[in-house]
Amino acid sequence: MTASPRIPATIVTGFLGAGKTTLIRNLIENSGGRRIALIVNEFGETGFDGGLLAECGDDACRPDTVVELTNGCICCTVADDFLPTMEMLLARDPAPEHIVIETSGLALPQPLVRAFTWPSVRHRVTVDGVVTVVDAAAVAEGRIAPDDAALAAQRAADPSLDHDDPVAELFEDQLACADLVVLSKTDLVDAAALGGVEAVVRGEMRAAAKSVRATGAGLPPAILLGLGAAAEDDAFARKSHHDLEGEAHDHDDFDSFVTTVAPAASADDLAGRVRAAMAVEGVLRIKGHAAVAGKAAAVAVQAVGPRVETWFAPGKPASGLVVIGLKGLDRAAVEAALGL
Numbered sequence: 111m112t113a114s115p116r117i118p119a120t121i122v123t124g125f126l127g128a129g130k131t132t133l134i135r136n137l138i139e140n141s142g143g144r145r146i147a148l149i150v151n152e153f154g155e156t157g158f159d160g161g162l163l164a165e166c167g168d169d170a171c172r173p174d175t176v177v178e179l180t181n182g183c184i185c186c187t188v189a190d191d192f193l194p195t196m197e198m199l200l201a202r203d204p205a206p207e208h209i210v211i212e213t214s215g216l217a218l219p220q221p222l223v224r225a226f227t228w229p230s231v232r233h234r235v236t237v238d239g240v241v242t243v244v245d246a247a248a249v250a251e252g253r254i255a256p257d258d259a260a261l262a263a264q265r266a267a268d269p270s271l272d273h274d275d276p277v278a279e280l281f282e283d284q285l286a287c288a289d290l291v292v293l294s295k296t297d298l299v300d301a302a303a304l305g306g307v308e309a310v311v312r313g314e315m316r317a318a319a320k321s322v323r324a325t326g327a328g329l330p331p332a333i334l335l336g337l338g339a340a341a342e343d344d345a346f347a348r349k350s351h352h353d354l355e356g357e358a359h360d361h362d363d364f365d366s367f368v369t370t371v372a373p374a375a376s377a378d379d380l381a382g383r384v385r386a387a388m389a390v391e392g393v394l395r396i397k398g399h400a401a402v403a404g405k406a407a408a409v410a411v412q413a414v415g416p417r418v419e420t421w422f423a424p425g426k427p428a429s430g431l432v433v434i435g436l437k438g439l440d441r442a443a444v445e446a447a448l449g450l
């Protein structure tokens with residue numbers, strides 16, 4: 111009897127709002143009906159991306175299964191949530207042809223890759239690749255990449271300071287684990303700035319990793335799938351800051367809450383409020399669905415940095431907005447900006 115080949119799994123990681131869901135959605139649409147199972151993990155208790163992925167359109171482009179894990183960051187719930195989910199997917203008949211896992215924007219990919227060395231999955235699944243999505247526009251604007259000069263100046267001014275910027279650390283950890291780096295939003299960045307972004311990214315990537323440029327139209331499945339990296343084989347060599355510093359990883363640096371918004375006069379009015387809320391110190395990401403006066407359909411909201419997108423989403427409840435940011439962000443100020 112020959113052993114059945116292992117099912118390839120692709121881990122898609124990257125900071126909050128980098129473009130992970132957009133990339134996966136395009137991948138599913140262009141996968142030619144391949145049986146792809148999706149595991150979607152979000153920080154904060156309300157799932158938003160799972161809905162975006164499941165509503166992909168006609169049956170031909172629908173993922174085989176979408177499992178949402180909203181019980182915290184996947185890197186910290188590996189044993190409780192992730193492994194049972196994998197076992198459930200592996201028990202399906204027919205089994206998926208490919209498994210795609212979208213981590214939350216605050217997750218470290220390293221513990222997840224290591225989970226693939228666990229006995230219950232290692233004989234049946236291989237990590238085809240860790241794909242790290244980097245928001246090229248945000249890096250070009252200095253909103254995500256570590257500002258080494260500023261950090262050095264801060265340290266020099268206060269020798270007791272030993273706490274790195276949590277956003278910069280995550281950015282570095284997510285890049286250090288990548289087999290493939292996808293630079294998203296290159297449509298928003300000019301060629302010279304893109305060269306600078308690539309230099310920053312190269313400085314954090316493993317030498318064997320590659321990078322590709324992408325726009326909102328995504329990338330061909332042949333670029334994203336079939337990397338054959340078997341990342342579980344060197345899972346413990348892919349180190350995060352926490353591994354190197356001997357600390358446990360937690361998400362104490364970040365916070366999230368779900369809030370409702372008083373009905374806005376129009377989608378533009380809502381976008382203006384969300385823009386004001388994004389400007390509150392420490393806010394990193396806002397997304398969800400809100401009501402607009404006189405309209406039956408809720409408006410979907412996507413905000414990353416200064417960019418706010420809205421569109422009508424018929425059939426979706428106005429279930430509120432998820433706000434994610436640095437610990438200690440001023441919830442009252444965010445809600446005031448949203449018009450509560």
Ligand SMILES: Nc1nc2c(ncn2[C@@H]2O[C@H](COP(=O)(O)OP(=O)(O)OP(=O)(O)O)[C@@H](O)[C@H]2O)c(=O)[nH]1
Pocket residue numbers: 124125126127128129130131132133159214215294295296297298324325326327395397412413414419
């Ligand atoms: N112009 C442009 N916008 C993009 C691109 N990729 C993603 N976006 C937009 O960026 C926003 C965030 O994209 P998502 O795909 O939801 O990002 P994400 O990484 O899944 O976000 P989280 O799950 O919250 O971490 C959305 O408004 C997208 O439309 C791109 O290549 N170009």
